[in-house]
Amino acid sequence: MGSQTRATITERKTRLDGSVVEYACEPLVVEEGRRAVVRYVAEQDRPLEGTDLVLRKGTVTVGHFWTDRPYNVYHWLEGGKTVALYVSIATDTTIEPAAIAYRDLVVDVLIRPSGAIEILDEDELPPTIEPRYRLAIAKALETCVTEGRRLSAEIERETRAVLRT
Numbered sequence: 760m761g762s763q764t765r766a767t768i769t770e771r772k773t774r775l776d777g778s779v780v781e782y783a784c785e786p787l788v789v790e791e792g793r794r795a796v797v798r799y800v801a802e803q804d805r806p807l808e809g810t811d812l813v814l815r816k817g818t819v820t821v822g823h824f825w826t827d828r829p830y831n832v833y834h835w836l837e838g839g840k841t842v843a844l845y846v847s848i849a850t851d852t853t854i855e856p857a858a859i860a861y862r863d864l865v866v867d868v869l870i871r872p873s874g875a876i877e878i879l880d881e882d883e884l885p886p887t888i889e890p891r892y893r894l895a896i897a898k899a900l901e902t903c904v905t906e907g908r909r910l911s912a913e914i915e916r917e918t919r920a921v922l923r924t
Contacts, residue, residue, distance in 0.1 A: 768786040772863045793825070799820045800819055818835055818836065848863075868900065874907065
């Protein structure tokens with residue numbers, strides 16, 4: 760889990776306002792049309808807005824993406840230990856060998872190793888958001904709140920499996 764290796768897959772986030780942000784990542788698992796797991800190493804400290812968390816330079820992010828779930832999960836590790844899980848509520852996820860693309864639905868959920876859950880950015884949702892997006896947000900929040908421990912265990916297991924290979 761050292762430094763960044765050559766990035767060969769693009770993570771493309773499209774915001775509700777149509778703006779696009781791209782991240783270069785290392786692919787760990789890519790099952791086209793189904794799921795992907797990628798890795799990224801932080802190059803500088805980054806405070807997580809709205810929380811007391813700071814992702815330190817060298818923090819490893821293992822991103823988990825699925826085409827059939829209304830969220831992506833970022834597993835943050837420092838020195839091999841979980842810092843937190845960051846659930847980004849998203850829809851319209853596509854997975855191809857060269858790129859993972861999705862529509863970001865603003866709301867995020869931070870799940871700490873203690874099991875504590877923080878819902879972030881709900882106040883930033885536009886009042887005119889489409890009903891299908893509201894439904895995706897509701898489903899993702901329900902999963903995080905009612906199945907947070909199961910989701911955390913799944914992500915821990917999947918991350919450990921891909922980092923061993």
